[in-house]
Amino acid sequence: MxxxxxxxxxxxxxxxxxxxxxxxxxxxxxxxxxxxxxxxxxxxxxxxxxxxxxxxxxxxxxxxxxxxxxxxxxxxxxxxxxxxxxxxxxxxxxxxxxGPKEAEQIKKDFRELRETVDKMGLFKPSYTFFGVHLAHIVLLDVLAYLIIAHYGAGWVPVVLASIALAISQTQAGWLQHDFGHLSVFKTKWMDNLAHQVVIGLLKGASSAWWKNQHYQHHAKPNVIHKDPDIRVERVFVVGDVMPVEVAMKNKKSAPYNWQHLYYMVLTVALVPVYYHIMVYRFIFTRQKWHELVLAVLFPVIFVTSFYPHVGLTKTIAMYVLMRAIESQWFTWATQMSHIPMDIDKDKDKAWVTMQMHATCNVEKSHFNDWFTGHLNFQIEHHLFPTMPRHNLYKATPLVQSLCKKHGLEYTIKPLGEALIDILRSLKKSGQLWQETHSHTWLHG
Structure with a gap:
């Protein structure tokens, strides 16, 4: 202009x-x-x-x-x-x-913190890191193919190949997340192109759909009616506010008092069923035809690679098993940092306050970093979504210092405890729903 x-x-x-x-x-x-x-x-x-x-x-x-x-x-x-x-x-x-002086002060301190981590070079990516990560994804895919090609169509090699593919898919999920957050390359168009290729060609999904969902999550994490990750009222109630609202509004609804038990079953179907439906629905309604081509190429390559060796039935079985394992892994690894935290309506909190209330960390280790795609540092990731994930842990001491100054709790847990806390939280929310529902509809 x-x-x-x-x-x-x-x-x-x-x-x-x-x-x-x-x-x-x-x-x-x-x-x-x-x-x-x-x-x-x-x-x-x-x-x-x-x-x-x-x-x-x-x-x-x-x-x-x-x-x-x-x-x-x-x-x-x-x-x-x-x-x-x-x-x-x-x-x-x-x-x-x-605005309020207290909110203005924490905003000012966050600006200074961001300038500090920028000067430390924490927004600069390591191309070696991302290159190695991509290489190990490709090697897992090759390993799966070699298992089938060498050992044939028996159920043991089929299961082993499916596990290798599930690991590859989950790790590709963490990689597309990097590109989606524009944290790998210096130019936006390169990250966008890489994101479309990785999430489309390597995972069979849509870049535009992922951004539409995930950016909302980062903008308002754990905020009812704004974070799409907690629009789960048809199946689950989470936090302390949603169970009460759902119980008072609906006389007939899901048996949420059992949700901590059926969570483990339904999460198997999240990727194989729900994500496939939502992705293709988004592509067709938004007419993202170039993304449709990439998304369709993934199952075409999958079938072409394995059908000649194992036949149609076992090819389908491999795909479903791969997606089921990936679904469990993805769901537990991502939700352990959010579901047990505060879930409420929009209170227009300062950025730092909102992110700290909605996220927690999991202890650092080589396994935890790999298993979660470095999203065990969920706090730092939410505060600095464009920071390359291999640098997130370096910002931790500074973030902890900011939290201490403003009286914000910095929550970090062992991996096992974080995973169990998902079920504890769901059980607590389910019991709150049951108590409210019983009082509202049975006792008037």
Missing amino acids: PPQEEEKITASNGVPPRDRLVTWAEVRSHDNKHDLWFVIDGMVYDVTNWSKRHPGGAKILSHYAGQDASEAWLSFHNDKATVRKYMKPLCIGRLEDG
Whole structure:
């Protein structure tokens, strides 16, 4: 856009945005997707008409409608100078009054912390690390093929090959996560291209679908009605608020008091059933035809590789077993850092406070790092989503210091305890639902 045209747009009604003062009360009145304002670094932006063009999806913007999105904006974007150019025509004024002093102080301290980790070089990726990680994924795929090619179509080699493929798929899941967060390459287009290839060709899924879901999760983790990862009311109730609401609203619903038991069964079907349905539904409704090509190539390559050796029945069995193992692994490894934490409606908390309440860490070890794709450092990942995962642990002492200063709990657990806490949390929420449901519907 030419500078002259840009200046005309930003000078609304003859008043340049920096000269127009907007109160917090006015900002908060524009709090929905049809009337969407928010604040970034003291400037007010109207993104109502532009939100659908947002590369990260419109919903992530609507989650901050009427709020201060400064820290979220800071954390999600690498090339801030370029992004600001696109933001300039959307600016409508300058915030007249600031927020609570306590919130402003923690925001200020987080900015300083981010500058510190940047100066430490923690946002610089190791191409050797990611190259080795990709190589071990490819080797696992080759190993699975060699097992079948050498040992034939017996059930033992079929199961062993399926396990190797499940490990490969899970590790590819952690790798696509890196590319999706723009944490590997220096340019956004390279990360985006790599993400489409890895999640599409190596996993049979959709890059656009993943970003639409996952970016919302990072923007508002464990926030009811905003984090898609906890939109699970049809099957589970989580936290302390959702069980009560569901119990009071619905007389007939799932037997949530048993959810800590059936969780272990249903999570087997998450990837084989739910994700396949949601991915292809998204691709067709959004008409992402190039992603459809990549997604379809994965099962085509899979069948072409194994069908000649084991036949159709065992090829299907291998695929289902691979997905079932991957589903269990992925679900437990990701949810142990979120389900046991605070789950509530949007309280418009400061970025650091919100992330600390919604996430916890798991102890560092070579196995834990590999098993979770370094998401055992979930706290640091949520605070700095574009930081390469191999550097997350280096930021831990600084984050702990920030938490100590502001009285925030920094939770870190052994792996076994973190996994068990998922069931403990589900059992507690299920019992809360049962008590509320019984009191509401049986005893009036």
